[in-house]
Amino acid sequence: MTAQARSPEQVRLPSLSAVYRVRAGVEIKEFFRQREAVVFTLLFPVLLLVALGAGLNYRIGSGVSFPQYFMAGVITAGIVGASLQNLAISIAGERSDGTLKHLAGTPLPKNAYFVGKVAQVLAVTVVTLVLLLAAGLVIFRIDLPSGGQWLTFAWVAILGAAACTLLGIVVSTLARNSRSASATVTPIALALEFISGVFIPFDRFPHWVQVVASIFPVRWLAQGLRSVFLPHALVSREPAGSWELGRVALVLLAWCVVGLLLAVRTFRWQDRDAG
Amino acid sequence: MGVSPAPSSGGSLDPAAAISIRGLVKRYGDFLAVDGLDLDIGQGETFALLGPNGAGKTTTVEICEGYRSRDGGEVRVLGEDPARTDRRWKSQIGIVLQSGAGESQLTVRELVRAHASYYPEPRDPDEVLELVGLTEKAGARGRMLSGGQRRRLDVALGIVGRPALLFLDEPTTGFDPEARRQFWSLIRSLRELGTTILLTTHYLDEAEALADRVAVIARGRLMEVAVPSALGGRESAPVVVTWTEDGVRRHEATATPTAFVAQLAERFAGEIPDLNVVRPSLEDTYLRMIGEAS
Numbered sequence: 001m002t003a004q005a006r007s008p009e010q011v012r013l014p015s016l017s018a019v020y021r022v023r024a025g026v027e028i029k030e031f032f033r034q035r036e037a038v039v040f041t042l043l044f045p046v047l048l049l050v051a052l053g054a055g056l057n058y059r060i061g062s063g064v065s066f067p068q069y070f071m072a073g074v075i076t077a078g079i080v081g082a083s084l085q086n087l088a089i090s091i092a093g094e095r096s097d098g099t100l101k102h103l104a105g106t107p108l109p110k111n112a113y114f115v116g117k118v119a120q121v122l123a124v125t126v127v128t129l130v131l132l133l134a135a136g137l138v139i140f141r142i143d144l145p146s147g148g149q150w151l152t153f154a155w156v157a158i159l160g161a162a163a164c165t166l167l168g169i170v171v172s173t174l175a176r177n178s179r180s181a182s183a184t185v186t187p188i189a190l191a192l193e194f195i196s197g198v199f200i201p202f203d204r205f206p207h208w209v210q211v212v213a214s215i216f217p218v219r220w221l222a223q224g225l226r227s228v229f230l231p232h233a234l235v236s237r238e239p240a241g242s243w244e245l246g247r248v249a250l251v252l253l254a255w256c257v258v259g260l261l262l263a264v265r266t267f268r269w270q271d272r273d274a275g
Numbered sequence: 276m277g278v279s280p281a282p283s284s285g286g287s288l289d290p291a292a293a294i295s296i297r298g299l300v301k302r303y304g305d306f307l308a309v310d311g312l313d314l315d316i317g318q319g320e321t322f323a324l325l326g327p328n329g330a331g332k333t334t335t336v337e338i339c340e341g342y343r344s345r346d347g348g349e350v351r352v353l354g355e356d357p358a359r360t361d362r363r364w365k366s367q368i369g370i371v372l373q374s375g376a377g378e379s380q381l382t383v384r385e386l387v388r389a390h391a392s393y394y395p396e397p398r399d400p401d402e403v404l405e406l407v408g409l410t411e412k413a414g415a416r417g418r419m420l421s422g423g424q425r426r427r428l429d430v431a432l433g434i435v436g437r438p439a440l441l442f443l444d445e446p447t448t449g450f451d452p453e454a455r456r457q458f459w460s461l462i463r464s465l466r467e468l469g470t471t472i473l474l475t476t477h478y479l480d481e482a483e484a485l486a487d488r489v490a491v492i493a494r495g496r497l498m499e500v501a502v503p504s505a506l507g508g509r510e511s512a513p514v515v516v517t518w519t520e521d522g523v524r525r526h527e528a529t530a531t532p533t534a535f536v537a538q539l540a541e542r543f544a545g546e547i548p549d550l551n552v553v554r555p556s557l558e559d560t561y562l563r564m565i566g567e568a569s
Binding site: 011012013014018019022023025026029030033034093094097098099100101102104105106107108109 | 340341342362363365366367368370372374375376377378379380381385389390392393394395416432436
């Protein structure tokens with residue numbers, strides 16, 4: 001077989017499922033082999049839990065310890081780190097160093113690139129959650145979710161990760177290049193986490209901050225997770241006096257739709273300043 | 276093999292050519308990067324694009340690869356407009372970008388294998404590593420390679436899909452002389468297999484060694500297209516014969532060097548001291564042409 005041009009009918013492209021599997025493997029290896037990313041993304045939330053759990057002692061009431069209260073917040077931070085932060089920084093890096101431009105010149109379908117990223121986020125999220133639950137259980141003897149709470153935990157985590165993944169793809173386009181990516185993305189993520197009640201109980205913020213936070217998915221992710229980790233007695237401290245799980249699902253789903261539309265419209269394969 | 280050089284000319288697109296370009300125009304703001312370019316590259320041909328930095332080489336190549344839009348003119352690459360292509364078209368193209376293929380935590384073998392899986396009829400990844408001379412580095416992470424090794428990896432990723440048409444944008448930058456020779460023999464073997472190759476390079480010896488034809492571009496315009504030995508009238512240009520006579524270095528420019536050397540041989544009745552016969556090099560000709568353009 002020579003390399004003469006083949007007629008289109010002769011070309012049998014590899015199946016999508018095969019390409020998806022390859023990209024999932026590529027992306028998972030890319031993440032777990034990069035020491036800084038692994039330490040920052042996986043261990044940062046665990047360190048946060050250990051340090052703040054041992055150091056802070058907010059009185060939460062209803063016999064709830066601060067580490068128990070903080071689990072929902074730190075898991076939110078873990079999910080945001082695995083999806084929004086990790087993804088925005090890694091995509092900006094791949095855009096800057098030519099990885100994306102090179103891939104765009106191969107017959108790799110664009111959606112396979114995103115499928116690979118989603119697989120990476122899922123893998124990182126699962127590892128983060130397991131580490132956080134294990135650390136909370138061993139160090140602070142927190143109460144794990146029980147029965148139907150696991151189901152709530154699963155859908156809130158998956159919807160939240162999906163919304164933040166799409167947001168991460170959008171945010172990656174805000175960075176001019178890889179060097180500025182971390183500096184652009186980390187403050188955005190930290191600010192969203194802060195006003196969403198990750199580090200400080202949400203009811204201590206003034207009303208207008210709560211309203212601003214309610215626009216973004218992180219607040220709803222954190223609230224959904226509080227419903228899993230806190231006893232029902234604490235529901236009175238939520239702004240609406242309820243866990244609002246229906247609204248949590250609705251807002252996170254809406255963010256998935258909006259994020260997808262924005263991601264598709266704004267995604268670039270090269271740096272903005274590339275000639 | 277079937278090399279069929281298609282003569283470049285105005286008029287309509289050449290449907291038989293691997294790449295056919297008519298009146299190509301590209302602007303960046305007020306800067307006219309490509310200014311009415313016509314070019315035809317035949318199936319199976321190895322074609323070199325020469326020109327100073329900023330002449331429009333990479334812009335032209337990246338328009339053909341589908342990366343950049345054009346502001347005017349017609350382009351057909353493997354029969355299709357590169358501004359509107361699909362996976363099938365891309366599966367027949369191999370691209371080695373000037374900017375390389377990016378960083379990776381994957382090993383060289385993992386990267387080549389992953390890329391092979393995107394194509395319908397890939398080459399064997401281990402054979403490709405052997406071809407580019409990276410077998411010993413197969414287990415090394417992509418980001419741990421030296422500049423020259425990384426470039427060879429770029430080439431491996433460009434050819435693993437068994438392309439009918441291969442774009443090489445300054446492929447041997449950072450190669451030592453031995454690696455460059457190895458790369459040349461790789462390109463020749465791809466040519467033997469019928470691959471059409473469009474090469475841009477700063478190394479004129481590289482263009483001369485590899486290309487069936489070369490084109491010189493300056494300021495976005497095509498200066499000339501010719502076989503390397505005939506570029507800029509090299510084949511008919513006077514040849515300079517130098518020798519030593521009575522302790523003095525002598526030289527003579529002549530259109531008939533064979534007859535002249537025969538005369539000299541008669542005069543010396545044997546070996547001519549320090550004989551040297553030099554045609555204008557491709558480099559001399561090229562520098563004269565781009566000098567005239569600016």
